[in-house]
Amino acid sequence: MRMKIDSRAFQKEMNNIVNYSLGFLDGVHSGKKMFLDGLGKSTIESMKDYIDMNARIDPQILHHMYEWNRVGSPSARLYDLSYTVSNLGLSVKSSFRQSTSIKEGSNVPFYDKARIMENGIPITIKPRLSSVLAFEDNGETVFTKKPITIDQPGGPFVEGGFEKTFNSFMQYFSQAFLLSSGIGNYLKNPIAYKKDLPAGSRGGKAIGVKSGYRWIANAGLVG
Numbered sequence: 565m566r567m568k569i570d571s572r573a574f575q576k577e578m579n580n581i582v583n584y585s586l587g588f589l590d591g592v593h594s595g596k597k598m599f600l601d602g603l604g605k606s607t608i609e610s611m612k613d614y615i616d617m618n619a620r621i622d623p624q625i626l627h628h629m630y631e632w633n634r635v636g637s638p639s640a641r642l643y644d645l646s647y648t649v650s651n652l653g654l655s656v657k658s659s660f661r662q663s664t665s666i667k668e669g670s671n672v673p674f675y676d677k678a679r680i681m682e683n684g685i686p687i688t689i690k691p692r693l694s695s696v697l698a699f700e701d702n703g704e705t706v707f708t709k710k711p712i713t714i715d716q717p718g719g720p721f722v723e724g725g726f727e728k729t730f731n732s733f734m735q736y737f738s739q740a741f742l743l744s745s746g747i748g749n750y751l752k753n754p755i756a757y758k759k760d761l762p763a764g765s766r767g768g769k770a771i772g773v774k775s776g777y778r779w780i781a782n783a784g785l786v787g
Contacts, residue, residue: 577765577766579768580764580765580766580767580768581761581764581765583768583769583772584760584761584764584765584767584768584769584771584772584775585757585764585772586769586772587764587768587769587770587771587772587773587774587775587776588757588764588772588773588775588776588779589772589776590769590772590773590776591772591773591774591775591776591777591778591779591780592776592777592779592780593776594773594776594777595776595777595778595779595780595781596780597649598780598781599780599781599783600649600653600654601649602781602783603654603747603783604647604648604649604654604656605647607647607654607656607737608645608646608647608656610733610737611645611656611730611733611737612638612641612645614729614733614736615629615643615726615729615730615733616636616637616638616641617636618729619635619636620635620636623635623636624719624721624722625721625722625725625728625729626722626725626726626729627718627722628642628677628678628681628682628718628722628725628726629641629642629643629678629682629725629726630642631663631664631665632663632665632666632667632668633665634665640665641661642660642661642662642663642677642678643658643659643660643661643678643726644658644659644660644661645657645658646658646659656734658726658730660676660678660679660682661678662675662676663675663676663677663678677717677718678726680717680718681717681718681722681723682722682723682724682725682726682727683723684716684717684722684723684724685717686713686714686715686716686717687713687714687717688711688712688713688714689711689712689713689714690711690712747783750783751783754779756775756776756778756779757775757776757779759775760772760775
């Protein structure tokens with residue numbers, strides 16, 4: 565019994581498979597930015613929901629990040645979240661908005677309240693429209709001509725509250741978000757490579773590039 569093997573066809577198929585594999589990696593690299601962009605958008609939205617939820621649960625820590633009397637409301641946020649995609653990966657950062665609402669008993673907005681309260685910056689209040697400053701202290705109305713310095717604007721719990729909440733989400737993100745969203749499992753199982761392998765054994769690198777790009781780009785849509 566004799567069996568004849570077409571070595572040229574076999575070699576061509578092997579070369580195509582190697583080139584398909586290399587192409588798949590090239591496609592993954594090309595689609596990385598799209599994947600990170602999609603991941604960045606979902607991360608930002610999840611983080612906003614996380615901060616709002618924590619603000620409603622524990623307003624004494626995060627009330628300064630919202631307009632007066634609207635703690636935890638998405639439309640009253642005094643913070644912005646953004647992300648950038650670079651060769652180093654995905655980076656998320658925060659910034660503060662200016663307040664436009666007026667607290668009861670005042671006649672002007674506390675414009676920079678989010679930044680000042682978050683950083684625990686003391687403030688000095690001076691009379692503006694009269695020679696006497698009036699304010700409430702433990703339910704009593706106090707009148708004074710002297711400037712008043714407040715060492716902990718916002719209360720004793722707000723300083724660093726936003727930063728702590730931000731960092732706790734990033735810890736949650738690294739440990740649980742990728743898993744709970746399904747992205748982690750998706751990235752661990754590149755089934756697209758196996759699925760497109762027969763076509764890759766015939767078409768080589770071009771098939772691999774297309775498959776790898778589509779696989780990594782779609783990862784940001786999982787969840």
